[in-house]
Amino acid sequence: MASKPKQLLAELSHPGPHEVLRGNLALVGLPGVVYTPRSGLGLAAIAFGHGWLQPTGRYRDLLRHLASWGIVAAAPATQRGPLPSHRLLASDLLTTLDVITTVRLGPDGISVDPAHLGLAGHSTGGGSAVLAAAQSAEPVPEGAAAKPRIQAVATITAAQTLPAATDAARAITAPGLHLAADEDLVAPAIGHAEAIANAWAGPVQLRTLGKSSHLGVTEGKHWSQLLLHGKPHRGTQQLTRALFTAFFLTHLTGTDQYLALLDSDVKRASIELLDEPAA
Structure with missing residues (x-):
C-alpha cells in the first residue's frame, strides 16, 4: 500500500473538484490573467x-490547477522586457492582490478574503514575490493605503533580484516554500533559492527537484529557450502543482489535511532545509 505522503502527492497532482474560469486582469486596469473556481x-x-x-x-x-483546488490564482503580465524592474514587478504583484480582493470576479460574483493571501513566482518572479512579501510586512505610514498582508510565499527556481531577495527574506515571517532544481544552470540553488531560504525569518522549507532545470516548470515552447538553459519538464510541473497546492491550502485555508506531504521527502523532491522557528 502507498504511504500517506505518496497518496496525497498523487491526489494533488490531479485537478481538484472545482470547475475553473479564466479572466483578463486588463479589464480592471492591469495586464495579466486570473483563474478562479x-x-x-x-x-x-x-x-x-x-x-x-x-x-x-x-x-x-x-x-x-490551483484554481481547481479552490485558490484564486492571478499573474500580472508586466515587466516582461529584457531589463525588467524587479521592484516594480513586486509592486505589481501586490497591486494584483489589491485588485482581486476589491472586485467581484466571474459571472457569479466570486470574492477573495483579504486575510488569506499568498505570493508565488518562478525565477526572478520568485525573487520579486519575496520582495513583495517583504514590502507587505513594512509598517504603513499614517494615512497611506494598507498593503495586502501575505500569509504564505512559494517559489520555484527563485533567482536573486535587485534589490536582493536574500535581504528581503530576513523581514518575512510568513511560511515559505522554495523549490530548487538540481540541474539549474541559470539560478543554481546555492546562490539563489538556498540563500533565500537560509535568510528566511519565518518557517521555511527548501526542496530540490531531481532531473529538473531552470525552465522545468514552464509550459510549451518559447523563443527564450534559446537564451536560457533548460526546457519544460512534465515531472517538475506535476511536483510543483502538488506541492504548491498542499502548501497554499495548508497556510491560506487552515486545513491540516496535507501536512504529511509537506513534512515528508517524496521522490525527486527531497527536503534540504526544514526550519520551524520556536514559538
Whole structure:
C-alpha cells in the first residue's frame, strides 16, 4: 500500500473538484490573467510572478490547477522586457492582490478574503514575490493605503533580484516554500533559492527537484529557450502543482489535511532545509 505522503502527492497532482474560469486582469486596469473556481465567496488567493522574459501563458496549467483546488490564482503580465524592474514587478504583484480582493470576479460574483493571501513566482518572479512579501510586512505610514498582508510565499527556481531577495527574506515571517532544481544552470540553488531560504525569518522549507532545470516548470515552447538553459519538464510541473497546492491550502485555508506531504521527502523532491522557528 502507498504511504500517506505518496497518496496525497498523487491526489494533488490531479485537478481538484472545482470547475475553473479564466479572466483578463486588463479589464480592471492591469495586464495579466486570473483563474478562479466557478463559484465561491471569501476564497484564498495568490499572485504569481513570471520568470525573466516569460509570458504568463507558460504557467497556465499551474494557475488553473490551483484554481481547481479552490485558490484564486492571478499573474500580472508586466515587466516582461529584457531589463525588467524587479521592484516594480513586486509592486505589481501586490497591486494584483489589491485588485482581486476589491472586485467581484466571474459571472457569479466570486470574492477573495483579504486575510488569506499568498505570493508565488518562478525565477526572478520568485525573487520579486519575496520582495513583495517583504514590502507587505513594512509598517504603513499614517494615512497611506494598507498593503495586502501575505500569509504564505512559494517559489520555484527563485533567482536573486535587485534589490536582493536574500535581504528581503530576513523581514518575512510568513511560511515559505522554495523549490530548487538540481540541474539549474541559470539560478543554481546555492546562490539563489538556498540563500533565500537560509535568510528566511519565518518557517521555511527548501526542496530540490531531481532531473529538473531552470525552465522545468514552464509550459510549451518559447523563443527564450534559446537564451536560457533548460526546457519544460512534465515531472517538475506535476511536483510543483502538488506541492504548491498542499502548501497554499495548508497556510491560506487552515486545513491540516496535507501536512504529511509537506513534512515528508517524496521522490525527486527531497527536503534540504526544514526550519520551524520556536514559538
